[in-house]
Amino acid sequence: MLGGALFAQDIHFKTRTLQTAVHSPEAVEPAIRTARHRIVQFDHAPGVEDLDRLLRDGFQVVGALPDNAVVLGASAEDLPLRNGRTWTGLLQASDKVSSELPDAAELSDVVVEFHSDVSREQQDAVAAAEGMVLQRPAVLRPDHAIANGTMEDFEALATHDAVAYIFPADPALMDANTDLIPCLGMLTSSGPVGQYANIVHGWDLGPDNMAHLGYFFGSITPKVPASTVQSEIVRAFNEWAKITNLVFQPAASASSPRSVVVKFVSGAHGDAWPFDGPGGVLAHTFYPVPVNTEPAAGDMHLDADENWHAGGDLDIYSVALHEAGHAIGLGHSDKVGDVMYPYYRNGRALSSNDIGAARTLYGALASASPVSAPIAPGPLRLTLDAAPQTTQSSSVALTGSVSGGTAPWSIQWQTDRGYSGRATLAGNAWSASGITLTTGPNNMTVTALDAAQQAASQTISTVYSLPVASPSAGSSPPISITISSPASAVTTVSGTTLTISGKAAGGAGLTRVTWQTAAGATGTALGTNSWVAQNVPLFVGTNTIIVRAWDERNAYAWAAMVAVRH
Numbered sequence: 001m002l003g004g005a006l007f008a009q010d011i012h013f014k015t016r017t018l019q020t021a022v023h024s025p026e027a028v029e030p031a032i033r034t035a036r037h038r039i040v041q042f043d044h045a046p047g048v049e050d051l052d053r054l055l056r057d058g059f060q061v062v063g064a065l066p067d068n069a070v071v072l073g074a075s076a077e078d079l080p081l082r083n084g085r086t087w088t089g090l091l092q093a094s095d096k097v098s099s100e101l102p103d104a105a106e107l108s109d110v111v112v113e114f115h116s117d118v119s120r121e122q123q124d125a126v127a128a129a130e131g132m133v134l135q136r137p138a139v140l141r142p143d144h145a146i147a148n149g150t151m152e153d154f155e156a157l158a159t160h161d162a163v164a165y166i167f168p169a170d171p172a173l174m175d176a177n178t179d180l181i182p183c184l185g186m187l188t189s190s191g192p193v194g195q196y197a198n199i200v201h202g203w204d205l206g207p208d209n210m211a212h213l214g215y216f217f218g219s220i221t222p223k224v225p226a227s228t229v230q231s232e233i234v235r236a237f238n239e240w241a242k243i244t245n246l247v248f249q250p251a252a253s254a255s256s257p258r259s260v261v262v263k264f265v266s267g268a269h270g271d272a273w274p275f276d277g278p279g280g281v282l283a284h285t286f287y288p289v290p291v292n293t294e295p296a297a298g299d300m301h302l303d304a305d306e307n308w309h310a311g312g313d314l315d316i317y318s319v320a321l322h323e324a325g326h327a328i329g330l331g332h333s334d335k336v337g338d339v340m341y342p343y344y345r346n347g348r349a350l351s352s353n354d355i356g357a358a359r360t361l362y363g364a365l366a367s368a369s370p371v372s373a374p375i376a377p378g379p380l381r382l383t384l385d386a387a388p389q390t391t392q393s394s395s396v397a398l399t400g401s402v403s404g405g406t407a408p409w410s411i412q413w414q415t416d417r418g419y420s421g422r423a424t425l426a427g428n429a430w431s432a433s434g435i436t437l438t439t440g441p442n443n444m445t446v447t448a449l450d451a452a453q454q455a456a457s458q459t460i461s462t463v464y465s466l467p468v469a470s471p472s473a474g475s476s477p478p479i480s481i482t483i484s485s486p487a488s489a490v491t492t493v494s495g496t497t498l499t500i501s502g503k504a505a506g507g508a509g510l511t512r513v514t515w516q517t518a519a520g521a522t523g524t525a526l527g528t529n530s531w532v533a534q535n536v537p538l539f540v541g542t543n544t545i546i547v548r549a550w551d552e553r554n555a556y557a558w559a560a561m562v563a564v565r566h
Contacts (some may be wrong), residue, residue, distance in 0.1 A: 098167035108399035202329030202361035212250025218263030268560035285326035380405030507551030
């Protein structure tokens with residue numbers, strides 16, 4: 001597998017490949033008006049420490065650009081080349097204009113993408129400077145606007161520093177009743193991959209010239225039967241496997257290498273991009289290795305708060321088909337009608353462009369020798385033995401049996417409290433021990449999968465109640481922290497900063513309360529039991545803020561909120 005340093009000399013735009021080893025910054029910087037956004041390239045895939053150093057130097061990351069480069073937000077400061085930073089320069093105007101724009105005298109319904117730190121007022125001012133008026137139908141992402149004009153108008157617009165990319169708009173974006181829904185893009189540890197970026201690396205191939213990937217299901221939405229959810233997502237994986245050298249198989253665990261973990265989660269869920277509740281972001285997926293490290297590489301997260309369906313509105317298969325494209329290494333397409341266009345649409349099939357992009361990474365699927373029609377397998381059956389209805393134990397074991405279908409089988413379990421794992425098989429009998437319970441009712445779903453992609457599920461419930469015990473000497477109550485202002489978990493603001501306050505308690509003596517944004521800004525709040533975090537910086541768009549209360553033993557508890565800045 002290639003490491004980051006082995007291909008660190010190239011930066012891949014959709015319009016060109018820039019070999020920074022043979023260019024000085026001055027040789028490639030174009031005449032961009034009021035240029036303040038810039039590219040910085042590293043000699044390795046940038047990680048958290050690199051982003052922290054950029055923040056300390058006064059820079060914010062607004063996009064990821066393969067290979068090993070990021071795009072920094074507007075700043076008048078000089079960027080020091082140190083700590084693995086090997087090159088800095090600017091996007092050229094030609095990097096910002098899609099080749100998919102039609103060759104016509106007048107262009108209509110064109111998407112203008114701005115850098116994520118550009119406010120709506122700044123967007124309008126840039127367009128007005130070129131005599132253009134921006135339109136913003138409700139479905140658009142905050143960094144997108146619709147414009148009409150000539151190719152010369154858009155080429156002039158691309159010379160403005162605030163503009164990131166210009167590409168064709170699906171006409172349905174202007175329909176008030178459109179079924180299109182935006183995708184924010186494929187994620188890296190540095191942030192979302194820019195629309196201007198060209199993806200040239202996927203998972204590496206094995207000795208048989210195939211990329212073998214596993215999949216593992218974590219928590220599943222209760223709004224659709226678990227077996228249906230899993231079969232729809234596996235169907236999406238297999239659509240990509242039909243057209244290129246990919247093989248998807250069940251993985252042994254969530255930590256298995258080269259595995260795509262699929263889970264439905266709510267709000268803050270352990271990465272830097274918490275979900276925003278119903279009607280917002282539907283899903284996100286992480287770039288494969290080497291840009292992202294295991295075990296996050298390729299993982300797909302879907303918002304559990306959405307009203308998911310199979311075959312209807314918010315169709316699981318349609319979203320999974322798009323996100324599976326990200327999981328194998330595909331970025332967003334500029335071409336209207338592609339599955340990988342940056343707005344989901346129910347019922348889309350892989351286009352010739354989608355297929356070509358996948359084959360660029362993995363090659364055309366070799367023709368298989370004719371085989372006789374397989375015998376249809378019998379139905380897969382799963383039994384689940386009785387479990388205690390109530391318990392004072394913090395974990396429980398489940399057992400049962402599996403039969404039918406096409407061997408080999410795999411048995412997975414998940415709870416509605418976010419825990420998941422894999423059962424052990426001994427012949428037809430299966431067992432799963434150490435299933436973690438949380439206080440109150442715990443609904444546990446066990447799912448059997450076979451080699452023919454059949455699924456069968458059973459659900460059982462156990463109520464966990466804490467045992468009553470006298471407090472022991474020297475024991476400490478658990479740490480708790482709450483955000484009281486703003487009162488809502490998702491708030492809309494117009495200012496550039498936000499003040500947050502709340503309460504904290506418990507632990508072995510609280511020592512401090514800290515805050516951190518998904519963009520990497522950090523700070524310490526005033527106070528502990530009653531705390532205030534002042535002047536938390538906000539970008540235009542969605543900002544996730546996590547606050548943590550720490551005690552003398554360096555244990556902590558956390559709470560999160562989302563601020564949407566217009």
